[in-house]
Amino acid sequence: MNSEYSGAGDPAKSLELLWGLQSKPTRGPKPGLTVDQVVAAAVRIADVEGLAALSMRRVADELGVGAMTLYRYVPGKAELLDVMLDSVYGEFARRPVDGDWRAKLEAVALQNRELYLRHPWLLYVASSRPPLGPGLMAKYEYELEAVEGIGLTDVEMDAAVALVNGYVHGAVRSAVDAKRVIQSSGITDKDWWLAHAPLLDKIGDAQKFPLASRVGTAVGEEFDAAYDSEHGFAFGLARVLDGIAALLADR
Amino acid sequence: MNSEYSGAGDPAKSLELLWGLQSKPTRGPKPGLTVDQVVAAAVRIADVEGLAALSMRRVADELGVGAMTLYRYVPGKAELLDVMLDSVYGEFARRPVDGDWRAKLEAVALQNRELYLRHPWLLYVASSRPPLGPGLMAKYEYELEAVEGIGLTDVEMDAAVALVNGYVHGAVRSAVDAKRVIQSSGITDKDWWLAHAPLLDKIGDAQKFPLASRVGTAVGEEFDAAYDSEHGFAFGLARVLDGIAALLADR
DNA sequence: CGACTACCCCGTACAGCGTACCCAGTATGG
DNA sequence: CCATACTGGGTACGCTGTACGGGGTAGTCG
Missing domain, CATH: 1.10.10.60 (Homeodomain-like)
Incomplete structure (x- = not known):
């Protein structure tokens, strides 16, 4: 942790x-x-x-x-x-992708996710100014290829890749953290929520924070269901890619 | 660190x-x-x-x-x-905002950024399943208000807020890390890049990784210039918000 | 009023960390 | 042949979080 x-x-x-x-x-x-x-x-x-x-x-x-x-x-x-x-980083797959920039960026996101899932500790080490070794260089090169030649400046290309990578990092970290907490404590999200509901009720939670209570409950139930986290990941990724698409459409 | x-x-x-x-x-x-x-x-x-x-x-x-x-x-x-x-979290400003969801989410992003800059250690602590204290609840309630009533499901509301917060977290962390490395080492990004350029050249960097070299150099120069990081932050945030806008337009 | 006891403060101690320092042993170049 | 450069690693230091237990204090009860 x-x-x-x-x-x-x-x-x-x-x-x-x-x-x-x-x-x-x-x-x-x-x-x-x-x-x-x-x-x-x-x-x-x-x-x-x-x-x-x-x-x-x-x-x-x-x-x-x-x-x-x-x-x-x-x-x-x-x-x-x-x-x-x-x-x-040297293990990063770098699968060749036929398709437009969106398909390629999606592949980048998925392969980053695979890497994080295979080496979860990566989530807690990554930092700026990383070591410019051969593994990172090859990965970065592959990632940039996804957005090369679609009308972005060099700096925007870096920003777009960083945006996608940042999203994946955050999303996977949340998922891994959640799973880890459940495994280490033996308490599922739903149990945890249920256990503290009376306490939060007593405090007047639902009155003071109606949106937080409503949405929090909905999210808790959704996650506890046999709902695959694939779906949540794809949702966020689609928003990020839509954002980049909107930028391209303006050109 | x-x-x-x-x-x-x-x-x-x-x-x-x-x-x-x-x-x-x-x-x-x-x-x-x-x-x-x-x-x-x-x-x-x-x-x-x-x-x-x-x-x-x-x-x-x-x-x-x-x-x-x-x-x-x-x-x-x-x-x-x-x-x-x-x-x-209790210090979170919660400024009232007149305007549409986009203006409100922008305010959420900026206030989160302020919080991170005031307490940079937050960047290295935040985790899933945070303590449900009064500070966090109030912050979460405020954030959800930005996306209430614009046609998202409860789970999507949470996802949208998480998307924005995740972006801010990643962007501010990068900026803070970069500044910290410069302060602690006394080496600016440009110096660092220049110092290692010969070594990377010797390895045949530019030949093997043409995009990485080109874009990396461009980013290095941009950041070292009197370029304010405000701009980079706003760029990424705009992409994220565009992504959410695209989702709303589909409805 | 004395005795009890819940509670405060905290000194000591332990296991674990990264690593500075130093010495013993070894294989090679001159 | 032997000086030298190297490898392996034992010991030790200062740091961490915190378990344990002891001494002093203040409120409550017989």
């Missing part, structure tokens, strides 16, 4: 790691590990046990080495996170 | 705190503090020194008491965060 920084490390060091620019040593014992092994172990832990469980000691245990050994491969935890980020 | 959980505490205890339902003791010495004082001190620290500096010991120091004393007023840090959240 915790979150972390990114870009907190020394960016130059992160870049060196990302592009594999470490000068290879010739003297001394051969390293028993590689940066990739360290990053892969860290990603595995974050995937399975969550960001909160990701500690240097935990990663070291996973690899069967002492905690301090990791610092031979990575300058610190911040840089490790940077490299983890770029590593999973 | 760090982030935290919310809703991690016992929700029932948080609710009691939020609505001031603690049974008042009659016996024993009078408490030297109040929950409000504790929360206010915590908010002050988070505002000035950031979330990372917010520790129980730090709050206790601020109030001139021992660290464990806080646990007389608040069950733990998680619940303290819940109450801090609701406390600042």
Whole structure:
């Protein structure tokens, strides 16, 4: 339930790691590990046990080495996170899409969603000025292709992609958070709402906040039904894409 | 640069705190503090020194008491965060707006932005299933008023408000992160880009990722210019509102 | 009025974190 | 052959949230 920084490390060091620019040593014992092994172990832990469980000691245990050994491969935890980020960005599908910009942006959104669902910890790390590694660059390139040549300026292209990505981030995060709270507490949204309804009633909730009560109840019931969250996701995405379409129509 | 959980505490205890339902003791010495004082001190620290500096010991120091004393007023840090959240939600302006739904939603967006800028740590705490305190309820009620009676279902009303709030959250977070990175590192976006350009060139960046290079450069230059970020914020918000307008036009 | 007891404050302690520092062991270049 | 550059990792420091328990205080009851 915790979150972390990114870009907190020394960016130059992160870049060196990302592009594999470490000068290879010739003297001394051969390293028993590689940066990739360290990053892969860290990603595995974050995937399975969550960001909160990701500690240097935990990663070291996973690899069967002492905690301090990791610092031979990575300058610190911040840089490790940077490299983890770029590593999973590299998994981004980049499926080719036949169709107009809208179909392509939809594909971008869905593939971002897949990525977040496969690595939920990404939701709690993403930050501005991310590490410009090969994974992120390839992803960004693919995303920009969706809106290239449709009449947007360069800055607008970036803004459009950021808008879609921002929406996906927020939507998936809400969904993942909700599921996580249910799993960790064993209390569904409906139970939770029902449990606190009397308390909120006593306070005079429905009188003071009629809209909030009405809409809140409706949303609670909807979500608790066998309603697939696919629908809610698509609704928001359609609004975002409609907004971009409106901009294009004005030109 | 760090982030935290919310809703991690016992929700029932948080609710009691939020609505001031603690049974008042009659016996024993009078408490030297109040929950409000504790929360206010915590908010002050988070505002000035950031979330990372917010520790129980730090709050206790601020109030001139021992660290464990806080646990007389608040069950733990998680619940303290819940109450801090609701406390600042209570500051939400709720300015009355004459005009259509669009003007009202714009006001919602701007006031949310103000709130985030006044309490940037909010950006790193917000989560699903937030504490249903008086502050949040009033804010939610105000936000829903913007889209009441314009032909949306209850669930769509919630989705529309969430869409706008999600956009603001993402946009402000990006801006705040960017500013923070510049302040903490003393490196502007342009400097950073320029410093790494040779490295990226050497890798064959521009050849492999032509769009990313072109657009990235354009965005970097734009942001570094005396370009006010107001413009970028308004652009994205306009797209979101256009998206909602398109939905209404279909009805 | 004394005794009881609920309540306040908080010192100590523990497990966990990131990581600075340092030393032992090893393989290679000169 | 040996100086040197490197790897592995033990120990330790300062930080975190908070469980536990003890000492002092004030209101209530026999």
